[in-house]
Amino acid sequence: MLLEVRDLHVEFRTRDGVAKAVNGVNYSVDEGETLAVLGESGSGKSVTAQAVMGILDVPPGKITGGEILFRGKDLLKFKEEERRKVRGAEMAMIFQDALSSLNPVLSVGDQLGEMFIVHRGMSRKDARAKAIELMERVRIPGAAQRVRDYPHQFSGGMRQRIMIAMALALEPALIIADEPTTALDVTVQAQVMDLLAELQRELHMGLILITHDLGVVADVADKIAVMYAGRIVESAPVHDIYKSPAHPYTRGLLDSIPRLDQKGQELYAIKGLPPNLMHIPPGCAFNPRCPMAQDVCRTDEPELYEVDQHRGSACHFWRECLNG
């Protein structure tokens, strides 16, 4: 297994109290595989990714438990120096907002080349040549001329391509893409997702795609982990989850997508709001919003029950949910 996250816990200590952002997350990705982590804001999907990358803000953040195994070695036991060697070379991240993730006062060529100078000890000239090669690879037209341009001179889609180029620079084994197309228009989103999927196939990388968009997930993922209040509530191969969700939260998300045959009717809406991470409800965190909640849900926290060999659901009533 390329990456395995085991029982990860992350907290944020703030003035107002402790926010439990991640509460025992398990997931794994293999080479050439795409895992989609689906969740709303505050579900802990990005924080988990930041912990994996080792870019969590500490403090206020703190990893309070768990293991992050990369090729069998626990990254949390690494020294910061060793961690830096892994970051970029072995795993890389693509962020949502390319404009604020790129340095506005350095040309894109300098930013891409920096990777080769720092990690590979290349000369400036060779690094520049490498940068052009990368820009061609992500299909930026006129790469040789545009290598001197600054981020603001590129369109949103082109900037996201540069982010992808930067992540791919050292041919990492794992890419984490955090909402890579959320800021883009649909036609550009299609271009960028296509490019990302193609490069992943070509380089046989593991890909963790963090998103809230059920459509994007259906297009590219092999398996899905649905997060809610810092926990994985359902994990399954992509085909199963859309056909028959085994958790009421997943079912609610799928049902709230407008469908043709419901036109003119009220949309299904999950009632209430996502919980405050400082006061996660006892029992199942989803119980105040759940249409199936019983007394046991308010007292006992459900474990991730095994639905079948490849599926898990953290719901006491997953059987009922599965049967509709």
Added chain:
Amino acid sequence: MVESTVEPILEVSGLVKHYPLTQGILFKKQVGAVKAVDGVDFTLNRGETLGIVGESGCGKSTVAKMLVNLERPTEGSIKFKGEDISKMSGRALKAARRNIQMVFQDPYTSLNPRMTVGDIIGEPYEIHPEVAPKGDRRKRVQDLLDVVGLNPEYINRYPHQFSGGQRQRIGIARGLALRPEVIVADEPVSALDVSVQAQVINLLDRLQDEFDLSYVFIAHDLSIVRHISDRVGVMYLGRIVEIGKDAEIYDHPTHPYTQALLSAVPVPDPDAREHRERIILSGDVPSPTDIPSGCRFRTRCWKAQERCALEVPLLAVPAEFRLVTGPAAHDSACHFAEEKTVVPQEETPEATPDDLADGTE
């Protein structure tokens, strides 16, 4: 004029907004213009919802601003019940503005953080005191809070004490305060979480029936627009390229841009992955300062021919569909319009929300 049974409440014709680009400090001279909106026509009927979709930079928000008179059009007219509001000023304008209100996209920046919810929703009454006499206002605001599904006791709270979805409800309550007839909603749910979006859409739907509202609903999420709209217009680079009833646009699009846009939307069904045709457009949207000649979509269009560079296609029923009656016969600004179904037809769902509420079979 043809007599029709439905009366248009809003008639927009030849709407243009150009922002001049100037050079020089002392002697400013105009060197060009950002053609944000470049000739938009549509009508909105009473009680109807018109959806406007398009990508960023297509001018949909500028249209919204002109409808509520936050921007003055460079050319063209906006008629509300037959009167052109874009040329009004003074008292007449103030009265007209009452009837068309706006709900903004971002509930985090469109509410003043230093004002209480009561002040925010009640502020329109300061400007239009004739709507609610002073002693009556608090009661009215509480009623509005109740209408949008918030606790009336929250009247003295501040915006930061609410979640995103609740804030958008406050924005909607403010939009309703003056009892307008038209509401222009510019991306009202795109800043919200998926599970909260549906709540706000349902609220807008309910309010439309309750207050007999007409909506102009602007968004980039095509599935939400389809759900709420009776008619849909597709914008590209400052113009509407195709407009029609929702089924005409979604199931029988004839403009290549609409087809590409629809095919690019990810479908939440992994089984459709393999046998779904996708049109991936090449390149980016051209700059609105330098709009291509002829058809403005031709630089990205796979059907473009010489004629497209020379002749501007008009927004009308294309010649080949003019004689047939059917869903393909709707306005489309393309010389080579062709019907093409790009969205897979959906099957009937296995479970309905009613089953869910019961919990078990």
